[in-house]
Amino acid sequence: MDYFDIQVEKIVERALEEDLGWGDVTTDNLIPEDARAEGTVVTRDEGKVCGVGVIEMVFSRVDPETQVQVVKEDGEDMHPGDVIARVQGSAGSLLRAERVALNFMQRMSGIATVTARYVDAVRGLPVRIADTRKTAPGLRVLDKYAVRMGGGLNHRLHLGDGVLIKDNHLALMGLGGGRLKEVVSRMRRHSPRILSVEVEAKSVEEARAAAEAGADIILLDNMDAGTMKAAVDAIAGRALIEASGGMSLERVRSVAETGVDFISVGALTHSVRAMDIALDIRPA
The missing domain is CATH 3.90.1170.20 (Quinolinate phosphoribosyl transferase, N-terminal domain)
Structure with missing residues (x-):
C-alpha cells in the first residue's frame, strides 16, 4: 500500500x-x-x-x-x-x-x-496547468488526485516536497535580493535530498536576480501579462517559469502566451x- x-x-x-x-x-x-x-x-x-x-x-x-x-x-x-x-x-x-x-x-x-x-483554455501552447497547496484541510491527496484526473499537474504535495523561497523568508532572514545567490546555495547544501529550488519574484528585476542566483524555477507572482513577458525575456531560458496569482479562466491563455512553463491556479481547489x-x- x-x-x-x-x-x-x-x-x-x-x-x-x-x-x-x-x-x-x-x-x-x-x-x-x-x-x-x-x-x-x-x-x-x-x-x-x-x-x-x-x-x-x-x-x-x-x-x-x-x-x-x-x-x-x-x-x-x-x-x-x-x-x-x-x-x-x-x-x-x-x-x-x-x-x-x-x-x-x-x-x-x-x-x-x-x-x-x-487545460482546454491553453490547449496548443507549451504550458502546463498546475495546482497549489490551497486545498481543503485534510483532503489534499484527494484534491490533487482530482487535478490529475482533469489533466493538470501537481505542484508541491507538502512543504517538504520542494524548496520555495518567498519574500517572507527573505524578510525574516533580514536579507535583500542582492544576497539571493547565497540563499539558493544554502538551500542546495542543506536540503535533506535533491530538491528543486524555486524562488518567488514580484518584478522583472527580482526575476532577473533569481535567474542569476541559479534558481531552478522562478515563480512570477501577480504580474500582468506585459510585465510577465518582460520577466520571461529577462530570465532568458535560465530557469523554468511558473506564473501564479489571479489566474481566471478568462485570462489564463494570455498568460500562457507570455512563454511561461507552468501556470498554478488556486481556484482549481480553493473555491x-x-x-x-x-x-x-x-x-x-
Whole structure:
C-alpha cells in the first residue's frame, strides 16, 4: 500500500466517523435490518468523473458485502443523466454510506472538471496547468488526485516536497535580493535530498536576480501579462517559469502566451463548485 492509499483510507475513515456519529437514528428505526436495496449514482451535471475508487471504499467500509459496479472511470466525460456506478446491498448500509460517498465524488468531480476547462483554455501552447497547496484541510491527496484526473499537474504535495523561497523568508532572514545567490546555495547544501529550488519574484528585476542566483524555477507572482513577458525575456531560458496569482479562466491563455512553463491556479481547489451527483435508491 503506497502513501496515497494510506492517506485515502484515513480520510474515508475520518469522514465516516464524522457522519455516522452515534449512529443513523432515522435508518435504524425506519428500515428493517434485512431490507435489500439497489441504487444508481447519477450525474445531473456535465464535466469529468472523479472519485469512483473513493466511493467504492466508502461503501466497502460501511458494509463489505455491498456490491459496487463501476460504469464510468475517473477522468471520463459525464453528461446529465449518465450513470456513474450501480450499488447493491443492505438498504441500511446504502443509506449510511450515501452522503459521505457523494460528498467525495461531488467535490472531486468538480475539481477535475474545472481543471479540464483550464487545460482546454491553453490547449496548443507549451504550458502546463498546475495546482497549489490551497486545498481543503485534510483532503489534499484527494484534491490533487482530482487535478490529475482533469489533466493538470501537481505542484508541491507538502512543504517538504520542494524548496520555495518567498519574500517572507527573505524578510525574516533580514536579507535583500542582492544576497539571493547565497540563499539558493544554502538551500542546495542543506536540503535533506535533491530538491528543486524555486524562488518567488514580484518584478522583472527580482526575476532577473533569481535567474542569476541559479534558481531552478522562478515563480512570477501577480504580474500582468506585459510585465510577465518582460520577466520571461529577462530570465532568458535560465530557469523554468511558473506564473501564479489571479489566474481566471478568462485570462489564463494570455498568460500562457507570455512563454511561461507552468501556470498554478488556486481556484482549481480553493473555491470549486461541487458537481450535482445523486444516489437514487430503490428496493431490490
